[in-house]
Amino acid sequence: MKTATTHGAxxxxxxxxxxxxxAMPVVPATDWPAPPCGAGHLVWAETVAGGGYTHRAVARGTEIRLTDLRGDACAHLLLHADGRPWERLNTADTVKVQWNAYLRAGRLLLSDQGRVLASLTEDTADGRHDALCGTSTRASNTARYGDGAVHSNSPAGRELLKLAALKNGLEPRDLPPSVSFFQGVEIRKDGTPVLTGSAGPGGSVTLRAEQDLTVLIANVPHPLDPRPDYTSTPLEVLAWTAAATQPGDPLWDATPEGRRAFLNTAEFLAAKGVR
Known part of the structure; x- marks a missing residue:
């Protein structure tokens, strides 16, 4: 074999x-062949395979665009304040504070400190997202597909997020429930969650980092996906330098609750010398 020796390998x-x-990262990201129109300097350009994961630490103000290339991606997202793992995405507060369970442009992703981790600035996926169900587990995937291990043909979202977390100094205990993009869930009057599925190929959502963040993403089927086969298609991730939301931006004052969350964030950052 050509690789049987060190020299051959x-x-x-x-x-x-x-x-x-x-499906792989482009390094440097600036070599990406078609950067978003009007975007700043690209800092992350990657295609994540179905059943794959990715992670990156990004600076405050970075804009991250996720795109469902073929219509069957599902991006399970977790956010941590970079260097402060105890401040992380809190889906319960994200829903409760904003009086709304449905993610779309104008919504904020909040921590349990009452601060904004990221804002959703654009959404062409018709709000087909989910802030309630979390991601799949090894047990649930084993019951449904026969296996949920990382290196199986049907890896579970939580197992992949564990790997992404470990590569950023985080532990399994640091992983709260995630939000999901591109596979929508609707809550019926009796409280039953029902999968509404994808908006189709090409839908995208853009997030703006309002603090320095550690971003973890697993691209796996939604846990409510009724199909018997493990179905997951590529996810495109592009990120570029931009500016965080400032007073005067319509998003800052869109709701009283959102304004308070932005003020909490600004006060915290100001004490650290960040303006």
């Missing part, structure tokens, strides 16, 4: 330079 590895797979 090195030659084989070096021969892969410049080759690309359908």
């Amino acid at each position: 090195r030659t084989h590895a070096r021969a892969q330079a410049g080759r690309r797979a359908d």
